[in-house]
Amino acid sequence: MVAATELDVRTRALWLDxxxxxxxxxxxxxxxxxxxxxxxxxxxxxxxxxxxATAVGVCCALREDDYITTTHRGHGDxxxxxxxxxxxxxxxxxxxxxxxxxKGGSLHIADLRKNILGANGIVAAGIPISAGAAFxxxxxxxxxxxxxxxxxxxxxxxxxxxxxxxxxxxRLPLLFVRQDNRYAESTPQRDxxxxxxxIAWAESYGMPARTVDGNNVLEVYEATEKAVARxxxxxxxxxxxxxxxxxxxxxxxxxxTWRPAEEVEAWKAKDxxxxxxxxILERGVANEADLGVIxxxxxxxxRKAIEAxxxxxxxELGSALEDVYIDPVLGSRAIxxxxx
Amino acid sequence: MSGREIMYRDAIRDAQxxxxxxxxxxxxxGEDVRDPWRGTYKATAGLSSEFGDQRVVNTPIAEExxxxxxxxxxxxxxxxxxxxxxxxxxxxxxxxxxxxxxxxHYMTGGQAKVxxxxxxxxxxxxxxxxxxxxxxxxWICHVPGLFVAMPSTPYDAKxxxxxxxxxxxxxxxxxxxxxxxxxxxxxxxxxxxxxGLADIKRQGQDVTIVANSRMVLLALEAALALEKEGISxxxxxxxxLVPLDDETILDSVRRTNRLVVVNEGVExxxxxxxxxxLVQKRAFSDLDAPxxxxxxxxxxxxxxxxxxxxxxxxxPDIVRAAKxxxxxx
Numbered sequence: 001m002v003a004a005t006e007l008d009v010r011t012r013a014l015w016l017d018x019x020x021x022x023x024x025x026x027x028x029x030x031x032x033x034x035x036x037x038x039x040x041x042x043x044x045x046x047x048x049x050x051x052x053a054t055a056v057g058v059c060c061a062l063r064e065d066d067y068i069t070t071t072h073r074g075h076g077d078x079x080x081x082x083x084x085x086x087x088x089x090x091x092x093x094x095x096x097x098x099x100x101x102x103k104g105g106s107l108h109i110a111d112l113r114k115n116i117l118g119a120n121g122i123v124a125a126g127i128p129i130s131a132g133a134a135f136x137x138x139x140x141x142x143x144x145x146x147x148x149x150x151x152x153x154x155x156x157x158x159x160x161x162x163x164x165x166x167x168x169x170x171r172l173p174l175l176f177v178r179q180d181n182r183y184a185e186s187t188p189q190r191d192x193x194x195x196x197x198x199i200a201w202a203e204s205y206g207m208p209a210r211t212v213d214g215n216n217v218l219e220v221y222e223a224t225e226k227a228v229a230r231x232x233x234x235x236x237x238x239x240x241x242x243x244x245x246x247x248x249x250x251x252x253x254x255x256x257t258w259r260p261a262e263e264v265e266a267w268k269a270k271d272x273x274x275x276x277x278x279x280i281l282e283r284g285v286a287n288e289a290d291l292g293v294i295x296x297x298x299x300x301x302x303r304k305a306i307e308a309x310x311x312x313x314x315x316e317l318g319s320a321l322e323d324v325y326i327d328p329v330l331g332s333r334a335i336x337x338x339x340x
Numbered sequence: 341m342s343g344r345e346i347m348y349r350d351a352i353r354d355a356q357x358x359x360x361x362x363x364x365x366x367x368x369x370g371e372d373v374r375d376p377w378r379g380t381y382k383a384t385a386g387l388s389s390e391f392g393d394q395r396v397v398n399t400p401i402a403e404e405x406x407x408x409x410x411x412x413x414x415x416x417x418x419x420x421x422x423x424x425x426x427x428x429x430x431x432x433x434x435x436x437x438x439x440x441x442x443x444x445h446y447m448t449g450g451q452a453k454v455x456x457x458x459x460x461x462x463x464x465x466x467x468x469x470x471x472x473x474x475x476x477x478x479w480i481c482h483v484p485g486l487f488v489a490m491p492s493t494p495y496d497a498k499x500x501x502x503x504x505x506x507x508x509x510x511x512x513x514x515x516x517x518x519x520x521x522x523x524x525x526x527x528x529x530x531x532x533x534x535x536g537l538a539d540i541k542r543q544g545q546d547v548t549i550v551a552n553s554r555m556v557l558l559a560l561e562a563a564l565a566l567e568k569e570g571i572s573x574x575x576x577x578x579x580x581l582v583p584l585d586d587e588t589i590l591d592s593v594r595r596t597n598r599l600v601v602v603n604e605g606v607e608x609x610x611x612x613x614x615x616x617x618l619v620q621k622r623a624f625s626d627l628d629a630p631x632x633x634x635x636x637x638x639x640x641x642x643x644x645x646x647x648x649x650x651x652x653x654x655x656p657d658i659v660r661a662a663k664x665x666x667x668x669x
Contacts, residue, residue, distance in 0.1 A: 099451075100451070110452065117415055122439055128404065129408050129412040130412060131405065132413040136418050139394065158402075162402035163408075166405060322450070323445060324446050325485070325509045326445065330536050
């Protein structure tokens with residue numbers, strides 16, 4: 001192990017940034033749970049508590065101009081990629097100030113300014129969109145990369161395989177990140193996956209694939225860095241199998257009690273945040289007080305964001321008729337109907 | 341104004357070519373679109389030879405992913421023209437077309453821009469059977485977020501496709517397999533045809549016939565037959581189904597007081613039903629007879645040519661419907 005003093009300034013800043021983002025995600029998700037169960041947030045919601053290291057390890061290895069698509073369980077990924085929590089929480093509240101003007105919600109949250117091409121309500125549907133962004137990168141001759149986050153349950157889906165084939169065939173700068181939280185909704189992998197060896201599956205398409213401890217942010221980061229470097233050099237796609245766990249059930253409302261209690265507890269013992277904290281302290285990157293400042297800053301920031309979102313106005317009903325089309329004249333004609 | 345006679349498929353090709361010359365971000369993607377195959381109906385002939393493989397992209401047979409890729413490219417600064425070889429194959433891409441392409445601008449509160457054209461072709465007439473001969477425009481019109489064009493002539497095909505490629509909204513552009521070799525003299529000079537503007541293909545006083553795609557040709561034939569019986573039919577081609585030029589249709593109905601709607605899709609819940617509902621609501625007192633629909637019968641499209649003709653709308657069907665509308669049947 002490298003001594004703390006040998007860690008360069010950039011690495012120290014990066015680690016603290018990673019810690020901050022993981023804490024931000026955890027706070028966001030726990031608050032979303034609490035607000036949802038109090039009836040404050042409408043709709044469907046899927047939480048990523050426990051998976052923070054995967055989201056942050058990947059996104060911290062990206063540049064701001066790189067693209068991501070994510071899933072129905074996407075809060076963590078978009079926060080890691082840099083969405084403003086004020087705009088994200090307002091969207092969950094269904095307020096006019098939400099990042100998608102309260103038309104997307106948790107399942108469809110996106111931030112095009114951050115090159116977040118969206119969460120997605122349909123399993124595996126974001127993967128081809130990321131492949132399209134990667135195609136576009138190649139077409140435009142930039143050195144950006146695109147990342148497709150997907151859950152383990154998306155692996156057997158058609159678009160996943162079609163996209164893996166095309167990405168390898170066209171050597172697209174695309175990173176497949178399988179957030180393996182062990183269950184497709186409630187179905188365990190042994191019941192939906194023909195062969196247990198995911199790496200063999202991915203490699204068969206002609207791309208490097210690697211399994212990482214998805215609760216170890218540094219391991220995820222390091223694997224992503226390698227894959228990203230390869231993509232930027234024009235060497236094509238990679239596949240990362242990041243093994244992690246969701247603490248909550250499939251969605252809020254599913255208590256997740258159908259899983260063995262000891263399994264849940266074993267994974268909670270591998271909580272990625274205290275694990276990373278321990279490394280930071282051991283390596284002398286920061287002390288308890290420094291991390292305490294980050295934690296309280298994040299807590300306060302989220303508290304204010306929630307307060308602002310609660311106080312924000314609901315959208316005007318007329319806004320439901322906006323944003324169907326960009327063309328104002330043809331668009332307004334296209335949405336005409338009999339109902340007044 | 342000088343002009344030359346070209347085929348519908350060349351009009352489609354020329355529109356793509358001109359727009360590719362005009363904007364380097366325009367590219368073509370689909371199955372078998374490169375030379376020497378030139379697209380299954382030869383509507384991308386010469387493009388890969390002229391612009392190279394980077395801008396004319398052959399894909400694996402994977403419609404859902406191909407449309408998803410076109411969407412991702414559109415979201416990130418390109419203007420794809422994606423070819424779905426048969427409209428029937430949209431069944432393989434319904435998520436991409438209807439849930440992703442159509443909705444992402446809305447779901448993101450207006451952040452996402454999707455300048456994407458999905459070109460495809462439909463319709464019967466080649467005994468292509470139940471997996472290659474359907475007319476599914478009603479499915480697509482049912483999805484908010486897409487514009488839908490259905491040209492019947494080479495002139496309209498070229499002008500509408502050029503407009504579609506320049507639009508910032510997604511367009512579902514439906515050609516017809518029986519129209520690709522039809523010919524028309526079109527101008528040498530550049531032109532475009534705007535969306536939402538119907539074309540009166542034939543003027544008349546006694547009955548309005550609204551038809552789209554290949555059905556326009558059948559309606560014009562029917563109008564000739566009706567003329568011999570002293571009936572003057574007006575034939576209107578809306579050219580785009582979304583948005584629809586309802587005013588041109590309503591103006592005509594207010595003059596003729598009778599309406600026949602011809603659409604190749606199956607009758608039940610079809611586009612003709614939608615237009616009939618619109619006209620009865622907005623021109624009820626102008627109608628002297630119920631709106632007549634001439635559509636495909638509510639069955640699976642059969643393969644055998646006689647059976648296929650029996651199921652598809654025909655010229656005599658249109659003539660009969662017009663006469664029923666006039667109380668002369």
